[in-house]
Amino acid sequence: MGKINTTQYAVLGVLTRGECSGYDIRKHFETSVSHFWSESYGQIYPALKKLTEEGCAEEVEVMERSRGQKRYRITSEGERRFRDWLGSPIDPVNYRDELLLRTFFAGKKDIPAVRILFERELAEMQQARDAYLKQQGMLTQHDGDEEHPFLALTLRYGELFVEARYAWCIEALKLLDRLEGENES
Amino acid sequence: MGKINTTQYAVLGVLTRGECSGYDIRKHFETSVSHFWSESYGQIYPALKKLTEEGCAEEVEVMERSRGQKRYRITSEGERRFRDWLGSPIDPVNYRDELLLRTFFAGKKDIPAVRILFERELAEMQQARDAYLKQQGMLTQHDGDEEHPFLALTLRYGELFVEARYAWCIEALKLLDRLEGENES
DNA sequence: ATACCCATGTAAAAAGTTACATGATTAG
DNA sequence: CTAATCATGTAACTTTTTACATGGGTAT
Numbered sequence: 001m002g003k004i005n006t007t008q009y010a011v012l013g014v015l016t017r018g019e020c021s022g023y024d025i026r027k028h029f030e031t032s033v034s035h036f037w038s039e040s041y042g043q044i045y046p047a048l049k050k051l052t053e054e055g056c057a058e059e060v061e062v063m064e065r066s067r068g069q070k071r072y073r074i075t076s077e078g079e080r081r082f083r084d085w086l087g088s089p090i091d092p093v094n095y096r097d098e099l100l101l102r103t104f105f106a107g108k109k110d111i112p113a114v115r116i117l118f119e120r121e122l123a124e125m126q127q128a129r130d131a132y133l134k135q136q137g138m139l140t141q142h143d144g145d146e147e148h149p150f151l152a153l154t155l156r157y158g159e160l161f162v163e164a165r166y167a168w169c170i171e172a173l174k175l176l177d178r179l180e181g182e183n184e185s
Numbered sequence: 186m187g188k189i190n191t192t193q194y195a196v197l198g199v200l201t202r203g204e205c206s207g208y209d210i211r212k213h214f215e216t217s218v219s220h221f222w223s224e225s226y227g228q229i230y231p232a233l234k235k236l237t238e239e240g241c242a243e244e245v246e247v248m249e250r251s252r253g254q255k256r257y258r259i260t261s262e263g264e265r266r267f268r269d270w271l272g273s274p275i276d277p278v279n280y281r282d283e284l285l286l287r288t289f290f291a292g293k294k295d296i297p298a299v300r301i302l303f304e305r306e307l308a309e310m311q312q313a314r315d316a317y318l319k320q321q322g323m324l325t326q327h328d329g330d331e332e333h334p335f336l337a338l339t340l341r342y343g344e345l346f347v348e349a350r351y352a353w354c355i356e357a358l359k360l361l362d363r364l365e366g367e368n369e370s
Numbered sequence: 371a372t373a374c375c376c377a378t379g380t381a382a383a384a385a386g387t388t389a390c391a392t393g394a395t396t397a398g
Numbered sequence: 399c400t401a402a403t404c405a406t407g408t409a410a411c412t413t414t415t416t417a418c419a420t421g422g423g424t425a426t
Contacts, residue, residue, distance in 0.1 A: 005412085005413080006283065006286075006413095007413080013286070013290035021376095022378065022379085023376065023378075033285075033286070033289055036280060036281065036286065036289075037280075037281055037282070037285070037286050038281070039414090040414070040415060040416080041379075042380080042414070042416075042417095043413080043414065043415085045378065045379055045380085046379090046380090049379095068378070068422065069377060070377090082290075083294070083295065083298075086290065086298055086299070087295065087297075087299065089305070090283045090287070090302065090305075093281065093283065094223040094387095095220070095221060095223075096222055096223070096278065097278075098191065098275045098278065100222070100339050100342060101195060101198070101218070101221065101222050102271050102275070103335055103338055103339050104198070104217075104218055104221075104335060104336065105198035105201060105267075105271065105335075106332075107332060107335070108331060109268070110268065110271050110272065112272075113268075113272025114271070114272065117272065120274070120275075147292060149364060150289060150291045153356070153357055153360060154285050154288050156353065157285060157350075160350075160353050161349055161350075164346055164348070164349035165342075165346075167345060168341065168342050168345050171338075171341065175334055175338060179334060190385080191385090192385080192386085206404095206406085207405080207406065207407085208405050208406075225386070225387055225388080226387095226388095226406080226407075227386070227387060227389095227407090227408080228387085230406065230407055231407090234407095253393075253394065253405060254404080254406085255405090255406075279414090372425105372426090373424100374423100374424085374426105375422105375423085375424080376422080377420100377422080377423100378419105378420085378421095379418100379419085379420090380417100380418085380419085381416100381417090381418080382417085382418100383415085383416080384415075384416090385412100385415090386411100386412080386413075386414095387411080387413090388409100388410085388411080389408100389410085390409085390410100391406105391407085391408085391409105392405100393405085393406090394403105394405080395402100395403085395404070395405100396401100396402085396403075396404090397400100397401090398400090398401085
């Protein structure tokens, strides 16, 4: 049995929610999970091909395919493999955060430069916070769904993450003010 | 002028702290910045080569080189380019978090599986918290250094991040308890 | 008509990891 | 002497992005 990589599992995950096309899958990543996952077409189409070869997904026969669309459905084998993966150990990923990297290497001369970086980040966190609030509102309409608690949980993570990062930016900007004050005196 | 990528800037960043070897650079990434950045040898050595070609770094002539070590030093051109990069806009990176991905796709049947994931994560956050505390202690010894406030800031980010994620795991585990209770009743 | 979304797919490039080959030095 | 650590480097592979080619459908 061939090895399935994370992208393929992510695609399989979308398929567990119902049959769809490669395009739909991309949309799904772009909208619902964009704050913690992304996939490009260059990954999705080959993944669908590979999953089909592996017997984890199959093309749905569609009469009258609109716009040449191909739709895929998860197989029971795919379902099984997906459930296995879901609980398997997560191998540590190397987290990379360029804002942190730049902060780490900054010195006194860089204060004006990093101030702009933090201000920009702060604005982004505010935007993200608004987006979460909006999504929160939409979610309450699907209250009864089986997946609802888990969706809410990922949303909640976003909120906590954004609050933490927001608070950090505030602290950072205060620090910059203080450092600049010291320089002048 | 050739394009310099993020890895090369990261390497250049280490060189701003003093001349060192590829091995030292690796060590630096592994120890001081591992919680927000990582580079492998397969990236570092080619980066040093490229930076030298670009005139951003140069090999230091060492008599009696210990163990065949090569040491590199940043040039004034490298310094200039690094400062320019430090304040330049950060292009949005696609954040990927497999724990979130799995949570998103989880359903009621996966409760025991995801519980293990959250427990593992919780333990990791506790460990990370201890590590930060320890680093915090070491940092106070370098109190006067010019870079000190920025180092402290990255450490502070780590603390806030870990606290947020820790809190989230706790919430998640409570949710799982609640869902399991519902199932039984 | 013409612009915009829907839709599939691939090729090339870039980014990154892993495994290996090689050898010096040091600590026990 | 031997194991661990220091040290450099490359090749193969995997992963991911970006750009392109192609064309159907729909709304103005």
